[in-house]
Amino acid sequence: MIRKTIRYIFIFQILFCSVLYGEVINIDKIPNLGDDIKVPELPTEDIDEVDNQGNVIGRRVLEKNTTVYLESRVKVFVPLEIMSDIDIEALVIDDQKLKIPFEIELNKVPEKQDYYRLHYSEKEIDIDSDGQIDTYIYSSPFINTRILKDNILYIDGEKISKEGTFKRKIYMTIEVRE
Structure with a gap:
């Protein structure tokens, strides 16, 4: 049974x-x-x-x-990622003010317009650690293309008080507008 x-x-x-x-x-x-x-x-x-x-x-x-x-179908989602590393080398002489354009490459065009933002770990930088902000990063507010061309690194030589070679790592992430 x-x-x-x-x-x-x-x-x-x-x-x-x-x-x-x-x-x-x-x-x-x-x-x-x-x-x-x-x-x-x-x-x-x-x-x-x-x-x-x-x-x-x-x-x-x-x-x-x-x-x-059995037959199965899977929808694969590839997230938006930053593909490029950017190394900027600049020589600042005396009180010189530099505007250095740079590009950021992404893995694909975003699906939504005015939805993704580029976030930097620092946008206002004291490169020589003297207490005065002397370096600024400007970017467009939203990511709408695969290659971002509207990025500028601005260095104000008047506010740099120390001589030497200065290095700084700035991390970029992609944020969602919500």
Whole structure:
């Protein structure tokens, strides 16, 4: 009685899954999927059930075997990413004021216009650490193209009080307008 109930539950699960996820098809009607995909072989004989000690406690009788062919489709979303690293080298002499344009390349054109913003870890920079802001980064407020060309690094030489070579890493991230 219990084996018969288990068998019916097993058959019901196979039918339910085949109706829910695909259609039951005959193994002869499987379409040509190429050499990369291999259909596993189906069992062809009855299976003995054994317990942990190796004793045979029952036998599963194979009544029918079928192959279920499932097809799935996946929508892949690629996020908007910054593709370019920017290294700017500038020589400032005395009280010189420099405007250095630079471009930022993204991996794709944004799907929505006026939705994404470019965020810098710092926009106003004290490059020589003397307490006066001497370097500014200006960019357009929104990202609407794949290559952003409206970016300017402005350096005010009057506010730089120390001589030397100064380096600063500024991180860029993309923010969503919400």
